Amino acid sequence: MSGQDVISFPQFAAKIPQLVSGVTGLIKGLKVGDTTDKTKPVGLGKCLQDCARANPQGTAIAFENREISYREFDEWTNRIAHCLQSAGIRKGDAVAVMIENRPELLAVITGCAKIGAISALVNTSQRGKVLCHSINLVEPKMAIIGEELIEAYQDVESTLSLTADDRYFVADSDGLKHPASAPEGWHNLMQLAGRASDASPATVDTIFPDDPCFYIYTSGTTGMPKAVVFNHGRFMKAYGSFGFAAVRLNSEDRMYVCMPFYHATALAVCWGSVLAGNAGLVIARRFSASRFWQDIRDHRATAFGYVGELCRYLIDQPPSPRDADNQVRVIVGNGLRPTIWKSFKQRFGIPRVMEFYASSEGNIGFTNLLNFDNTVGMCxxxxxxxxxxxxxxxxxxxxxxxxxxxxxxxxxxxxxxxxxxxxxxxxxxxxxxxxxxxxxxxxxxxxxxxxxxxxxxxxxxxxxxxxxLGDTFRWKGENVSTTEVERIVDGCDHVSETVAYGVEIPHTNGRAGMASVRLNCDIAAFDFQALLAELRRDLPAYAIPVFLRISDDVEKTGTFKHKKAPLKQAGFDIHQVTDPIYVWLPGADTYVPLTREIHEAILAGHYRF
The missing domain is CATH 2.30.38.10 (Luciferase; Domain 3)
Structure with missing residues (x-):
């Protein structure tokens, strides 16, 4: 199928044996994910306990040179749960969690889940005003911060609703075994947890489908980040529908995940699938295109999670004779573009692409159960x-x-x-x-x-x-709120008005940020380097506009809404736009004028945005 084709009856009929063979898993997945019985204890904590009983010595998490068995991980999360209870955290309390991809993050999330506390999963790339907003939004009773993000937290601490006594530190080290010293005035969570009981807290059996499990932040369609309620029932839906019906891992499998676990794709879809199969989760702190396949081989991964941008970066790497030298039999994610779908499967020897569609806040989802090309599947x-x-x-x-x-x-x-x-x-x-x-x-x-x-x-x-639709666009695998960008840019010196939107750059996925900006000073006197420095402080890198269009005025509708359609259509095409355009080139520390030469180089794919 191409990106525009529809499925014919012969194509569908050829997949019927595959559908029949997966019926058992599909039925089990739907049954497990059925949360209409609101009195039945469910949730992340119980899923982990089931794995610890079924596969106690199996690898729960592999990270760099560490491997943690299911029994060890379950007991670790019990200690954290008891520690949080001793600190006064109760069912329904929000806990701001800001830790990069590593085992401690999942241990903290599960510890919270076992007592009914809600992990507010702060995007670890947020800084400044956006970070402050995200934390205060959920009115947390506690903040659990990774050592690697202490500085970012301290930069906004004076504007947070939390007190100094509510700060808990998690070292960037080997969990309970080597808990490094906390900064002065901080509680050391892992040292405290080391003295707590490793028995399962009784609260695990008091968690029901409608009880919130996480807050996952989304740009939504307007404004600053929103906190989406992701309850235990929704986790069970992901656990059932992806784990049993779609991905279908077993205890011999290992899934490699290098996407951030503050997103539902990694946390619910990928980890839920791992737990359903009593499989192993391989965590990478962050994505590296050059190391990706060697990591896959080193960890003997048989599956991995993806977003479309990740796949594009991989296929852009120079071809290697070892491209298909891997044990991967299924990948799960979203955003794989039709233009590279088949070539990606063929080059890297991927038999099954479990593309799906879902959103953190949505109530439905699609899964490519029948392994068609170029589709999110069925719902x-x-x-x-x-x-x-x-x-x-x-x-x-x-x-x-x-x-x-x-x-x-x-x-x-x-x-x-x-x-x-x-x-x-x-x-x-x-x-x-x-x-x-x-x-x-x-x-x-x-x-x-x-x-x-x-x-x-x-x-x-x-x-x-x-x-x-709406006031968002997707760039670097992240949803960007144009209203959020506009608010931050408008707050910069000598900026009078901003209109943000997304534009397509050839050879990339999604849309890069562009902003039409009206200045209150002469363009020659404007400090573009200072502007970029301010934006880098207050916005995640993926939300910073790549292009700036310096305009004298912005066209509006009769109800004073900005007319974005003409701006999007013109994009950064210097042949259509008479206004000066500036660009933030990869690796640069300022915006520079978009010349004809730079424009042609961008169109030719010479810059890696």
Whole structure:
């Protein structure tokens, strides 16, 4: 299939034996993920306990030169749970967790989960105002900070609602065995946990589907980061639907994950799949294209998690005779582009691509169970793809006020019906939750979640991701809120007005940030280096605009909304734009004028953004 094809009956019929062979796992996955019984104890803590009973000596986590068995990891998380209880943390309390990818992060998250505390999983690349907002948003009772991020936390500490007594330190070392000294005035979590009981806390059996497990931050469609409620029931859905129905690992498997665990893809989809199979989780602190396949071989990984950008970086590496020298039999993730899908599978010898579609806040998901190319697969829950008027930014309704489903092959807005089995738990922001619900869609009184995404119906209940709507764009595997970027840029010296949007750069995935900026000084007097330094302090690297368009004014609608469509269409094309354009080139510490030579080099792919 190409990116525009639909699935034919012969194509679908050829996959029926594969569907039949996976029915047992599919049924088990749906049963495990069924959270309609609100009185049944479930959750992350119980999933780990099941693994510790079934595979006590098996590898739970491998990280660099460390391997931790399921029994060791379960007991470690019990110690942390008891330690947090002794510090006064109770069910329903939020705990801000800011630790990079390493075993301590998952131990802390699980320790919280076992007592019903909610881990607020702060994006470790956030700094300044955005970091302060994310922490204060959830009103945490405690902050657990990794040694590697102490400085970032201390930079905003004076503006946080937490007191000095609520700071807990986690060394960047070997967990309980080598807990390094904490800074003065900080509690050393692992030293305290070392003195706690390793018995399972009784609270594990008091965790139910609707109890929150994590707060996962998302850009949403407007404003600063939102904290999405990800409850234990949703974790069970990921554990069941991906673990048993889709990925299907076993105790001999190892999944390599180099994506950040503050995202649901790594935390719920990948780790949930590992736990369901009593398999091993191999953690990399961060992604490295040059080391990736050697890591895979060194750790004997048979699976890995991905986002589209990761795959693009891998295929951009120089070909090697060892490209297919690996034991990988399945990969799971989202965003693998149709332009590289088949070549990626062939070059690296990947038999199964378990592409999926989901969002941290959404109530439905798609999984490529039948291993078709170029599709997010199918969804077992009620959804619809409806006609969408992009000019007026609203779903199309007929004369009766009802929405209209698209035909096979057409693209439209994806919506998920809100039911007992597919609830929408919303955000910590009640107004944002209200705006995400569509009512009277097909009949009076019904309710549907607005995903904000365009999908194409390609037939036989399969869909293909098309694009994102609203005030977000995706870059470096992250959702970027244009409103958040605008707010930060507007706060910089000599900036009067900002309009942020995403633009496509050839040979990259997603959209890079671009901002149309109006200055209150002469452009020759403006300090572009100082601007970039300020943006690097207050925004994650992926959210910083790559291009700046210096404009005298910004076109607006009659209701004073910025007209972004013409800006997006022109992009950074110097043949269409008469305004000066500046670019932040890879490795540079300032913006420089976009010359004809630089423009041609960008289009030719000579810069690696």
């Amino acid at each position: 077992p829950f009620p959804y619809a793809i409806v006609q969408y008027d992009q000019e007026n930014e609203t779903p199309v309704r007929d004369r009766k006020g009802r929405m209209v489903r698209v035909r096979k092959g057409e693209a439209g807005l994806l919506i998920g019906e809100i039911t007992d089995k597919t609830p929408f738990h919303g955000y910590t922001d009640a107004e944002k939750t209200r705006k995400s619900i569509l009512t009277d869609v097909f009949e009076k009184g019904d309710a549907w979640f607005d995903t904000g995404d365009l999908m194409r119906d390609i037939g036989f209940k399969h869909a293909q991701f098309v694009d994102r």
